[in-house]
Amino acid sequence: MTDIDGNAVAAEIRDGVADCVETLNDAGVEPALATVLMSDDPASETYVSMKQNDCEEVGMQSVHVDVDNDAPAQELYDTIDELNADDEVHGILVQMPVVDQVDTRRVLRSVAPAKDVDGFHPENVGRLVAGNARFKPCTPHGIQRLLASADVDPEGKEAVVVGRSDIVGKPMANLLFGRGPGGNATTTVCHSRTEDLASHTRRADIVVAAAGIPEFITADMVSEGATVIDVGINRVERDGESTLVGDVAHDEVAEKAGAITPVPGGVGPMTRAMLLYNTVKAAGEQHGVDIELP
Numbered sequence: 601m602t603d604i605d606g607n608a609v610a611a612e613i614r615d616g617v618a619d620c621v622e623t624l625n626d627a628g629v630e631p632a633l634a635t636v637l638m639s640d641d642p643a644s645e646t647y648v649s650m651k652q653n654d655c656e657e658v659g660m661q662s663v664h665v666d667v668d669n670d671a672p673a674q675e676l677y678d679t680i681d682e683l684n685a686d687d688e689v690h691g692i693l694v695q696m697p698v699v700d701q702v703d704t705r706r707v708l709r710s711v712a713p714a715k716d717v718d719g720f721h722p723e724n725v726g727r728l729v730a731g732n733a734r735f736k737p738c739t740p741h742g743i744q745r746l747l748a749s750a751d752v753d754p755e756g757k758e759a760v761v762v763g764r765s766d767i768v769g770k771p772m773a774n775l776l777f778g779r780g781p782g783g784n785a786t787t788t789v790c791h792s793r794t795e796d797l798a799s800h801t802r803r804a805d806i807v808v809a810a811a812g813i814p815e816f817i818t819a820d821m822v823s824e825g826a827t828v829i830d831v832g833i834n835r836v837e838r839d840g841e842s843t844l845v846g847d848v849a850h851d852e853v854a855e856k857a858g859a860i861t862p863v864p865g866g867v868g869p870m871t872r873a874m875l876l877y878n879t880v881k882a883a884g885e886q887h888g889v890d891i892e893l894p
């Protein structure tokens with residue numbers, strides 16, 4: 601089976617976002633994303649700089665605020681308040697995870713809901729669950745688009761989400777079972793306490809692997825022709841070298857799957873594309889400019 605090309609689908613989304621940026625510019629609005637970093641996770645810096653590059657590619661403004669990892673948590677809270685009050689900033693992303701002295705929940709509820717392009721604010725989580733999403737969280741939204749690009753319509757199908765995180769598992773399940781395009785699947789959420797995980801995944805037409813465990817989903821766990829979406833980004837040592845693997849044992853599962861996403865080049869680029877999407881959406885709504893979202 602050939603892989604679903606996340607880079608290609610993400611490039612299409614970026615093209616559409618670039619058109620939105622032009623429309624906004626014509627209306628006198630320069631959409632801007634603010635990224636905030638206060639993290640000791642070594643990958644965070646790379647991710648944030650990728651997001652900055654993406655903004656540039658679609659003609660969007662971006663600002664970055666680095667908060668010293670040793671600074672008191674208040675410094676991060678103050679930074680968020682300033683960005684909330686800044687009319688020239690339309691989207692705010694605080695890179696997760698934040699350092700230990702920071703209260704993550706406080707961060708999530710501090711970002712103004714209208715600028716919360718991650719979709720992590722409790723108000724936006726509530727709206728998603730209520731079927732009235734403002735910003736669909738970037739990774740699950742990107743996965744919906746990947747499924748559509750592979751002509752996989754979840755409607756009426758069995759979807760199994762492996763992982764129950766607030767960032768991926770929970771919102772993914774909500775989108776998959778929710779009404780509307782890309783939804784209407786019969787959806788099961790499995791997690792670390794699930795007994796006989798394979799009995800669930802084997803029944804699935806669509807498996808979303810978001811457990812955070814390298815190559816956790818093996819060929820014996822999926823049925824012939826299933827669509828397998830790999831959300832994992834795990835850096836592991838292989839033959840003395842550091843490489844990136846997903847939560848799916850890609851090569852063996854690919855022989856059985858009807859469609860599968862690779863790592864890298866699958867879900868990751870889509871997450872970043874949907875962040876740009878949410879940012880132009882935010883800018884359009886904040887300024888009352890109609891844009892045609894891709």
Ligand SMILES: Nc1nc(=O)c2c([nH]1)NC[C@@H]1CN(c3ccc(C(=O)N[C@@H](CCC(=O)O)C(=O)O)cc3)C=[N+]21
Pocket residue numbers: 646647650693694695696697718738833844863864865866867868869870871872
């Ligand atoms: N507030 C917040 N929002 C996030 O969306 C968020 C976050 N915090 N913290 C960390 C995770 C992780 N994440 C990734 C996005 C894209 C790639 C990505 O584009 N990966 C490429 C290559 C990665 C590589 O080469 O290292 C790929 O899969 O092809 C990876 C990881 C967003 N996250």
